[in-house]
Amino acid sequence: MIFQPWSAPERLREAALAAERAGLDEFWVWEDCFKESGIASIVAALSVTERLRVGVGILPMPLRNVALLAMEAALIERLFPGRPRFGLGHGVLDWMGQAGARVASPLTLMREYVPALRRLLAGEEVTVSGRYVNLDRVKLDWPPAAPVRILGAAEGPKTTALVGEVADGIVLTGGWSAGMVRDSVARATQARSDAGIDGPFDVAVFLMADFGDGAAERMETEFDAWRMTGERRYAAAGSVEQVAATVREVFEAGATSVLLQSRTNLDDLEGFAANAGEVARLLR
Template sequence: MSEFGYFLSCEEFTPEQLLAQARRAAEAGFTRLAVSDHYHPWNDAQGNSPFVWSMIGALSQAVDLPLTTLVTCPTVRLHPAVTAQAAATSAVLLRGRFTLGVGTGEALNEHVLGDRWPAFSERAEMLEEAVEVMRRLFTGGQVTHHGRHYTVENARLYTVPAEPPPVLVSGFGPAAAALAGRIGDGFVTMTPDRDLVGEFRKAGGAGKPVIGGVKVCWDDDRDRAVDLVHRLWPTELLPGELAQLLPSPAHFEQAAELVTPAMVSDSVTCGNDLEAHVSALRSYVEAGFDEVYVGQIGPDNEAFFDAYHHRVLPALAT
């Protein structure tokens, strides 16, 4: 049976707000948490970008729920040896309840040190090597590695969990799904695509978890919810590889001018229709997802948590 978790958006909320949401999510009956990792928000209206590893440390002391990064990029902005140390410490703080979700990243976050932004095929190769390096470091042994993309000299993590954290690999197309099946302990993808899940399973993912996430906007006024989503998250509707290639919030704002309120209304679950929210989450269950993370857009979290606690999550349990 699928589990339902709450998605903490580091792009939209302050550290204090994220901690409050995590506590409220636990009270509302969500059984897991996920957190994004961004250096920049997608646009200036979202307005935040706290450092995910600091947030994970704080969350480990605020709630007892399992926590997954959705997702971090261990290849450009942070070296995989540094990411491995951060992940190992997170797993210790969370007493084994930490899962490392990784992906090939977006230029929006990874270009900030001036590095060249490679094509997907090279980024996938970098991610595979990074995962290999991190898995070796999670053992607590000394690691020296001279690869095509990364060098590690006499590195050893002295603070490691009893068991290494699972490494889930994110992907949005067949090639990425196949990579996840081959090197990952699970698959992360954001759309309820049964065919993509099948590609992951065929490539070595049989028996491994599939997790995804969806953003909604619970509001008694549906038109107000649509307007809010259109202002804060029009980037959710940008097609193709734009999300991986555009380098700044300003560029996303320019591209998002192509997204209309009608497109938001057709594509994002807005308003307080119980069946619409239940149907949106059930589509992931029917596509074979093991965990589904729900993020509320906008400041009215209390109404969202109350509705999901008393209405949406109970309906999904039947």
């Protein structure tokens, strides 16, 4: 499940504990400007849980120097081995502009940033001179003991193909139908094949969800709030069994992780976690 930054930060730890009690595999946090820090949130959730994998999606690359993020990710992985997951993206361009961090070519930034980050986390000494990423003999003193997988968020076809080339996986945010997921996975994996890249490719999908009577009607209001149209008005709604059926469709389309995203005004996060846990049990 996802903890959205519309909920107060004080609720983060109890939501993470509820997700772990419910038997969920993963719990993701967001970094939307200017709400809650993704790095602080992931550390807080990891520190109060024992087995839950915790992801952050997405960290906007323009806001963080790549050497700084490498230090942060390395430390978090060393403290909580095998449990953190990191998703990177362009960031909402208007927000990046507000923060004085907007770049003229987000694709160029991703092409430079993600490979540099992965090399740093692999313990390499990195020197690069790019349009946006410039490093002079940077090497982590405390690299992770095991590889850290880096996922890239994508919507458009160019970014999707680029993520396939440079990252270990892709993050598809809310409003992606099973068919759209299938198309994106095909595009990313084809780009990997064209680049001669082997190995597993993670596909994390944010799936909007609501449980109980009237869930479909409530989700229509949620779609309107997110200004979603056409095929993007896609969600899992209804009974636990109905939600599980939609989740299964997304897995069959190529997802390796499905993160249930509640309505933005939902107050009962513990109840949502319990229902999500029931969905997980049906699918195992």
